[in-house]
Each structure stands twice: as C-alpha cells, then as structure tokens.
Amino acid sequence: MFGYYFNLGVRSLRRNPFLTALMVLTLAIGVAASIATLTILHVMSGDPLPAKSARLVVPLIDNGPTIGWSPADGPNDDQMSYIDASNLLKSGQGERRTAVYGLYLPIEPPRKDIPAFHAGGLAPTHDFFAMFNVPFLRGHPWTAADDARAADVVVLARATAERLFGAADPIGQRIVLDGAPYTIVGVTDTWVPRPRYYRLVGGDRFGDGEEFFIPFTTAIRHEMGNAGSMNCSSNRDPGFANLLTSECTWIQFWFELRSPSDRADLQAYLNNYANDQRKLGRLKRNAPPGLYDLMAWMEHLKVVGNDNRLSVWLSFGFLALCLVNTVGLLLAKFSVRASEIGVRRALGASRADIFRQFLIETGVVGLIGGLLGLVLAFGALALIGMQSKGMAAIAHMDWEMLAMTFVISVCAALLAGLLPTWRACQVTPAIQLKSQ
Amino acid sequence: MELRPILSALLRNKTGPLLVALQVALSLAILANALFIVSERRAVVTRPSGLADEHATFYIEVRNLANETPEQQLASIKRQTAILRAVPGVVGAAHASQMPLSQSGWNTSVAVDRRQTHESATTSMYISGDSLVHALGLKIVDGRDFLPQELVDLNETTTRDLPGQVLITRALAEKLWPGASAVGKTMFFGYGEDAQATQVVGVIDRLEGAHAPVGEGAEYAVQVPARLYGNPGALYAVRAEAGQRDRVMKDAESALRKASATPLILRLKTVDEDRANRYRSDVALQWMLVTVSALLLLVTCSGIVGMASLWVTQRRKQIGVRRALGARRLDIVRYFITENLMITSCGVFGGVILGLLLNHLLVRHLEMARLPAGYLGAGALLFWLLGVAAAYGPAWRAASIAPATATRSV
Numbered sequence: 001m002f003g004y005y006f007n008l009g010v011r012s013l014r015r016n017p018f019l020t021a022l023m024v025l026t027l028a029i030g031v032a033a034s035i036a037t038l039t040i041l042h043v044m045s046g047d048p049l050p051a052k053s054a055r056l057v058v059p060l061i062d063n064g065p066t067i068g069w070s071p072a073d074g075p076n077d078d079q080m081s082y083i084d085a086s087n088l089l090k091s092g093q094g095e096r097r098t099a100v101y102g103l104y105l106p107i108e109p110p111r112k113d114i115p116a117f118h119a120g121g122l123a124p125t126h127d128f129f130a131m132f133n134v135p136f137l138r139g140h141p142w143t144a145a146d147d148a149r150a151a152d153v154v155v156l157a158r159a160t161a162e163r164l165f166g167a168a169d170p171i172g173q174r175i176v177l178d179g180a181p182y183t184i185v186g187v188t189d190t191w192v193p194r195p196r197y198y199r200l201v202g203g204d205r206f207g208d209g210e211e212f213f214i215p216f217t218t219a220i221r222h223e224m225g226n227a228g229s230m231n232c233s234s235n236r237d238p239g240f241a242n243l244l245t246s247e248c249t250w251i252q253f254w255f256e257l258r259s260p261s262d263r264a265d266l267q268a269y270l271n272n273y274a275n276d277q278r279k280l281g282r283l284k285r286n287a288p289p290g291l292y293d294l295m296a297w298m299e300h301l302k303v304v305g306n307d308n309r310l311s312v313w314l315s316f317g318f319l320a321l322c323l324v325n326t327v328g329l330l331l332a333k334f335s336v337r338a339s340e341i342g343v344r345r346a347l348g349a350s351r352a353d354i355f356r357q358f359l360i361e362t363g364v365v366g367l368i369g370g371l372l373g374l375v376l377a378f379g380a381l382a383l384i385g386m387q388s389k390g391m392a393a394i395a396h397m398d399w400e401m402l403a404m405t406f407v408i409s410v411c412a413a414l415l416a417g418l419l420p421t422w423r424a425c426q427v428t429p430a431i432q433l434k435s436q
Numbered sequence: 437m438e439l440r441p442i443l444s445a446l447l448r449n450k451t452g453p454l455l456v457a458l459q460v461a462l463s464l465a466i467l468a469n470a471l472f473i474v475s476e477r478r479a480v481v482t483r484p485s486g487l488a489d490e491h492a493t494f495y496i497e498v499r500n501l502a503n504e505t506p507e508q509q510l511a512s513i514k515r516q517t518a519i520l521r522a523v524p525g526v527v528g529a530a531h532a533s534q535m536p537l538s539q540s541g542w543n544t545s546v547a548v549d550r551r552q553t554h555e556s557a558t559t560s561m562y563i564s565g566d567s568l569v570h571a572l573g574l575k576i577v578d579g580r581d582f583l584p585q586e587l588v589d590l591n592e593t594t595t596r597d598l599p600g601q602v603l604i605t606r607a608l609a610e611k612l613w614p615g616a617s618a619v620g621k622t623m624f625f626g627y628g629e630d631a632q633a634t635q636v637v638g639v640i641d642r643l644e645g646a647h648a649p650v651g652e653g654a655e656y657a658v659q660v661p662a663r664l665y666g667n668p669g670a671l672y673a674v675r676a677e678a679g680q681r682d683r684v685m686k687d688a689e690s691a692l693r694k695a696s697a698t699p700l701i702l703r704l705k706t707v708d709e710d711r712a713n714r715y716r717s718d719v720a721l722q723w724m725l726v727t728v729s730a731l732l733l734l735v736t737c738s739g740i741v742g743m744a745s746l747w748v749t750q751r752r753k754q755i756g757v758r759r760a761l762g763a764r765r766l767d768i769v770r771y772f773i774t775e776n777l778m779i780t781s782c783g784v785f786g787g788v789i790l791g792l793l794l795n796h797l798l799v800r801h802l803e804m805a806r807l808p809a810g811y812l813g814a815g816a817l818l819f820w821l822l823g824v825a826a827a828y829g830p831a832w833r834a835a836s837i838a839p840a841t842a843t844r845s846v
Contacts, residue, residue: 026735029735030735033728033731065628067628108501115699115701116701117701118499118701118703234628235596235625238593238595239594305717306802306803307717307718309801309802310473310721310798311721311724311725313802314728317794318728318732321462321466321736322735324455324462325459325735325738325739327455328455328459328739328743329742331451332746384720384724387716391720419451
C-alpha cells in the first residue's frame, strides 16, 4: 500500500506543479539555512578526540591578586605562571603531562637559495605528541632525556620540512632556529586541528597549525619569548629570568589521566599543591584549583561563539516560519481535494487510510525539499567557507549532518502535514458527494 | 464600518487567518532582531580608526638575522626609520609597538587613583619613540603632542619604568574624567602600591586599539613616548601619500634590504588588510542575517498573498451575491483589506511580544544588546503595509467580476 500511496503522492504533486514547487522551495531554504548554521556549530563544538577527551584535563591555578577580588569571581586568567607549570611538570601526576607555549621565530634554511623566514611553532614536552595523537611521517618525537637536558632538537611539520628540504629525508639534518642550530628528529604528518584545542589562548584558533615543535625546556633555556598572550597583574622586573620567577601567566598546561576516575586524585594533589604554595607565601587568593576536561575547557573558553549560536537560533526561527507557510500551502492544496476524499471514503477507505495517504504525500514533499535543501546547504557552506581558510575547513558537511538534513526536512514536512491531513480526514463523504 | 460581520466570518474559519497571523508574528520577531544586530555590527565595522588616511597606511615588521647587541639594535631602529622617511611618497614613518586593528599588541589597566580596588579601564598601549600623531595623522583635540625632549630610548631588557608623560584618546579621557579636561591630570598604570604614575599631556581625538573589541573599549588607547629596544624585531608604521601605498611599500622594502648587510625577514601589511581580518566574522554575520531576513520577507509575502487570493477565490460566489445585492466594488475591496488588516494586526501584536521575548533570550544567553522599540515599530508598519498590499490585488480582481458571472453557478 505504501508504494501505491507514494505513487499517488507523486502524481498529485505533479498535478499542481506551481504550488508544489513553492512548498518544496520554502521547505528547502528553511532546511538549508538551519543545516548550514548547525553544521558550523557541530564542527566547532565537536569532540576532537572522542577516545580520550575525558582523560585530557587542564589544571588552572589562580595566582591573581586579592585586591578587589571576591571568591565569586572566576579565575584570574586561563593560563599559568612558569613557577606552577614547571612544578606540575615535575609532579609526575597523570600518565602524561605537557606545558605549552607559542613561538614565532626566524628559520634559516641550510640551503642558501631559500631565504630565511618566520615560522610559528610550539614548545611542548615529548609527551605532547602521544597525548594529542600527532601523526608522524618520519622519525619520532624527542625523548624524555631530551626534555631533561633541554636538547636543541626540533620536530618539523610536513609543510615546513617540504619547504626546507623538498622530498629529501631531513632526519638528522640541522636548521638554524633563532640563531642556534637544531637537529631534526622527526617530521609530523599534516596535523591541523580546527579549533586548535591544545592551545586555545592566544593566536588564531582556526589557523593553519604549527610549523615546528621544540622542547619546552629548550625554549626556556634559549629565553624565547611567548608568541601569544601574557597576563601580568603587577609590574614585573625586566628580563627573561625575572619573567620566570614572576606571577605573570602565559603557559598552558595539560595532563593525560590513565582513566577519567583518576581525576579526583589529581584534584586532591592540586589542592595540596595550592596549599603548600600558600604556605610559601604565593597564591594569595584562597581559590581551589580548577580542573577542566577537554570538552569543558572548550566550553569554558567559548570556542563556539555567541555569533554562531545566534545564527543557529535565527535560522531555526526561519525554519519554523517556513513550516507555518507550508502548513498554509498544504491546507490550500488539500482543501480543493475534498471531493476526491469524499469519493474514496464512500468507496470504503477508512479515515486511517486517508490519513496515511496524505501523510505519505507530505513525506514526498519533505524528501524532495530535503534533497534540494541539501544542495542549497552545500552552496551556503561553500559561501561561508569563502571568508577564510580556517572557515573553509570548518564549513564542510559530515555523514551525521547529511543524515540530519533528511531527518529535519522529512520531520518538518510531516509536522507541517499533520494539521492539513487531519483536516482532510474530517471530510464528510455524504456532503461532498451530494454537492457533486 | 462593518467590523462585526468580518470578525464573525473570520472566527467561523480560524485556521487560515491564524496561520497568516503566526507567520507575520514570527517574521516580525526575527526580522526586528536580525536587522537590529545587522545595524549594530555595521556601526562597529565602519568605526573610524582615527588614522588620517587608512588606505595609505601600512606597516613593516623587520627582523635582522644578525645577533645585535641592544645598542646596535637601537642604532638600526634609528637608521631604518630614517631610511623609510627618505623613501619618496612617504608622509610619515614611526617605530611603534603595535598597530590599530592588528589584533596583536599590549593592553594595560589604568586607574585615576592608586587606592582603587578595580581598574578604571583596560586600554591598548602604543609605545613609540617618534611622533605617532604625525606619522599616522592623528588629531590632537586638547593639550599637545610630545615634545622632542620627552621622546626617550628605553632598553626593555633592563628597565620597565615608563616615561612620565602620556597621550590618551578622547574616549579614554571621557571614561576617566567625565566632563573635565584630562590634560595635566595624573593617571596610573595599574592600581595599588606599585602602580606607576604618569601625566596626561594631550588628548587624541580618535585612535582605535590593536584589538578594537565590539563594546565600549575600542577607542581606549594610551601613547607612551619611548623607543623600546633590546628584544629582536622592530615594527614601523608608514603613511604614504594618497594612492601611492603599493608603490611605496615596494620601494620601502627594497630600501631596507639594500641598506642591511645581513639578511632581513620582512613582513609588510596594510591597515586595510588588518581591518578586513578584524571584522571578517562580523561582516559574515551581517551577510547571513541580511540573507535570512530577505528570504524571510519573501516567504511571508508569498504566504500572505497566497492566502489572500485563496480566500478571495473561495468566496467568489459570496462576492457576486453581495454585488448583486448592491455592494459597490469599493465595499468589496474595503471588506478584504479590513479583514487582512485585522489578521496582520493580530500578527503584529503577537510579533511585538515574540520579538521582545526573543530579544530577552538573546540578551540573556548570547550577550546581545537590548532591542530599541523603533525596530519593532518600523517592523509593525512594514507588515501592515504588506498586508494591505497583499490583499489589494486579489480583492480588486474579485470585485471587478460582474455579479452575473460570479453568481451564475449558484
């Protein structure tokens, strides 16, 4: 019976092409607008590392001043001082741990025909690569020993390696970074997470990824400045050595736990640590250290902006309007078919049959609207992607959203069809037949 | 006026009119909020930066690969500034710590009293050993620019003590000392015991900060008269003669490279590029909202027109009877227009409430601004006009049919 009703539906829609086209179009643009904006939201707020996001946690230690502070205020800053970062690196807590800060340094290629250039990189520990599943094309991360002795080693991103060495194997070669020679130990495969969840504070969250990595301890030993944001609540003394002993916050920190249940232990450790530091005269605020897992951290730093939410809200409002419009159109369409319904009812069709037939017909509208909406949504996403490279990477549809498009459009069409269909079922055959 | 019969006719068949009213309400609510946000963002995007000629202004970041001592660096900075000034077509050049709208720079908190427990404002900090007022073409509205003897050289690796004079923007002056002249007043960098005191010597009409946030702080900026050196890398702001920018950029680059014995890494950027980058997402949001608003109006219009013509067709016989009984064409048209006005009025009424509700949600959850009543008023007017216009066509067509034709099949 489904096939028959489906056929009837298609036929009836073809009988009145203008009205049908209007319905399909209205539904399609409503669906396209909501799917396009929802896709952006979905990609931005998606879990970048589903397998371990609950085990990757960010500690926040509040070392802000007490002047004008009340316990209800949030933490002073979203980054950490060097004192806390180096203490936590030594803590041995969690399975892996890394401090992270950004670098922007001149690279002098070994080949003289390539001019020197500036590159943006990262200073993490060797754990970083395993923690965030960074894929390696050649070589491997540096070792714990390299971290310990602040060795002059570097891991290049694939694009940087190709720029410097072409297709040749660069492992073991040397490049000059910020005036000092570094040995290349590894080359990562293309790895550009958007948003750049491992370092959300400072720089472009939807940028092109890191160009190189050197050990955190090495960057500190070379007194490399932070290419990112730094927050100092009091005037600090000049010079890099004084920065390291200051309460300025400029470093981001990550722990990887063995299991999410270890979180309570880590929290207890941090509480103890904060108390010890208070005894030493640091951490004037009596605020407990914060602990955020990856998803909570992205939420805390508002990776999904209010503007993205606004777009989704308003486009769903628009979809609602399109639905109301479609209800009106369907009502008009079904009202002229009262006599047809009368005949069918008189010939023995039950109300349920009529209900099914008309609902299937609106389902057909939903399906076609969904298809067209999908095409329009791809167009809209392409338009959105044109604004920047980062946006282009975000504005792409995955299977989930593809399925979602059809679910939304068919549900929308069926919802819109409910009232008109119910009204169609109320047709009294006797009156209809009499008037013919 | 025959309001009662129209009303009772409407009440007998509620679904259609309700749908139209609902459409009007939804569109009005979304449209008013969307257009308000668009106009707000437009105002943000078109804010003047304060530069005399933004299109002609650019900057160069220079990094020398030779490991220079701080003193050699200072000499290089002075030499490079002179080289840039000598490039034909350059109006002004200055060594500076940051550029407006570049989204990279220093912010500092300032206070008017050391004993404050909160800062008075957070402001963007320009540090330059040259006259930025001259180089960028800024306007002084009160007080004066720095005197040549106030411009000092400062090694940032050995000292953090800033000079004792500053220029501030009018917006910041208004915020710190509302209604009073800021010139001669003492301002503090930070607050508390170790806050550093400094004296305001002049007020700049406008100068946007490096980050130019959407809210009130966009034009909070201070200028400190110091040529900072000691860390590698330097930034020069250059203003070219109008229309000469691209040529001057090329010439400036080659002049700098020619004068350096060691290789340089140079990055040149225009203020136009920075402006586009800074406001890219705001412009994108505007486009998105304008598109949705246009589609919204289109859908609603088609809805109203479609429904109006459907009702007219359904009631052709009644129209014929009324005409035969002596109603004029005008009466028929008036009937439909009144009917439509009643429906859109209901919709407008609901739309105003829905619009306020939506705005309340936006303010509460998405930190948007409160919607001025004017937008709802204008929206209401628009939909009333739309309602009349939509009903007029079908009604006039129906009224033009001869009563004999219309009633033939009765």
